[in-house]
Amino acid sequence: MSILITGAAGFIGQLLTERLLSNPQYKLILTDVINPPIPSNAKYPSNARSIKADISDTDSLNDLMAASLPLDAVFIFHGIMSSGSEANFDLGMKVNLHATQSLLEALRQAGSKQEKLIRVIYASSQAVYGQPLPAIIDESVLPTPEGSYGAQKLICETLINDYTRKGFFDGLSTRFPTISIRPGKPTQAASSFLSGMVREPVDGKECIIPLKDRSFRSWLCSPKTLAENLVYALSVDLAKLEKHKRVVNMPGIGVTVQEMMDALASVAGNDKLELLKEERDPDMERILRSWGTDFDNKLAYNLGFKEDVSFEQAVRDYISSLRK
Template sequence: MKILITGAGGFIGQFLARKLLEDPSHTLVLTDVIECPIPKGSANPKNATVVKADLLADQSVITSDLNAIYMFHGIMSAGSEANFDLGLKVNLEATKILLETIRQRCPGIRVIFSSSQAVYGRPFPDTITEDVFPTPEGSYGAQKLMCEILINDMTRKGYIDGLSLRFPTISVRPGKPTAAASSFISGIIREPLEGKECVVPVKDRSFPSWVCSPKTLINNLVHALTLPRDCLPSHKRTVNAPGLLATVQDMMDALAKVGGEDKLKYIKEVDDEDLGKILYSWAWKFDNKLALGLGYKPDTSFEQAVRDYVEFMDEQKALAQV
């Protein structure tokens, strides 16, 4: 398959590209507004092409020979809230332009859109299912929801074969902290393991998050390529990706178990009123029956997610020395 990944410079795009390049039959086009690399350690790096492009102005990466597209471009939650106009341009307008271009140049192909649990707002029922009506409390969730609806309608019309996967908070993310309100959920592990401080913007250690490891998310994104067109109704193409519940205390316990008790000294707990408004507006208990029925897989534990991260970082350090 020839597959395009937008926002390919981000860690999810890089992880996915590396996974897809394990299959020598795949060719990839990786695009981002910045220069993005072909992931280190890729099995078939020659099968990937990198294109730097601003998708609002340049849609040349949409070609008639594409078989599938993953849409990962976007401005994260806190960034979208702080800059409403930029969030609209990148998260909504760029997606709309790309979908219209796909309709014209390569109609009917599989489009996998990265949505978010941020589409849900309070009051929450005891458990979130796909039948719960989404009422986002932030600009990021609102923009994601608008894209979901457009993808549903364009799939119903036969213009694309769309699937929207609502991501849990992904942890543990490698790299630097992001503009996401949830950034600390990776930072609480990543920074202390490197001997750096992480600021946790809530003092309540029982604060819950619905999370998923990068490894599990990538496997589920690859699985989405294989689902038949009729796996869901043509006008309901959204699925809550499997996750698991982890509190701040759970995360600290996993850090201590994997990295050592001494790493806990790098965690600074504060009450950030602005970030708290976003964080407390997110749901944290989901019924993933639909996703599991479609063959998506859940994580086993947050501790395992931390161990996966340590293994990945060790591998990256080894590759850097080659």
């Protein structure tokens, strides 16, 4: 199976690359605006190629497609994160919307020359939802994003639905919960602290929590569960979904700031809590409070996607990965 991954240098791209390269049946083309690395512990590293490309540039995109075809599947992971899109509207539109639209059009043209439809798996976000929201959210709730990031994601979802309806490719938009715990450095995402609350104290560093409300609840998913569900998305039977409604809220769990602090203390020790600093950031808090906090993942489970673990287990998995 030949698979293209955009934004492959990012955390999700590297996470999925490592997982796919544990199986010799997958042949990967990794692309990003920098040359994406092939994970050092990949079991079959020779099954991946890295191509530096800026898909917002027509010539660069055309070269990428020429080097990648034929394709069985594409994961679309490139993007400017939530607070970054809000702070720089033009950049967010260029990367999140216009580059994605250009890629979808290139895939439409490529698909017309293949016998089998390309499966296109788009990394969307629960930032497509905005207040007011019901207590429990499912796919029937009307998305009304309160930020540029969510608006750009929703537009791309609509395009993917229409391209799928027209038979140009076989699309699926997967609305991610916040992924925690992410390794590495803090990102421009408003939700970055939800990984930093564990990652930074474990590394002996301070983490700023941008609101003073320990009852604040977030919908989270562990990297391990996300990776398994993304691999499953390659083969999931989408016959249960109408072609113009190819959107699924990916499984997650609701966790409060206090529950995250308790999990950190339980696994890593109470002393780590001293590195958490609560300093309210009104702009960041506005974005965070526009997001849903409780989701009904019945549709995802009916399709066969995997349930997530407890947040304490996610902390244990993260610390275990550092030891490895």
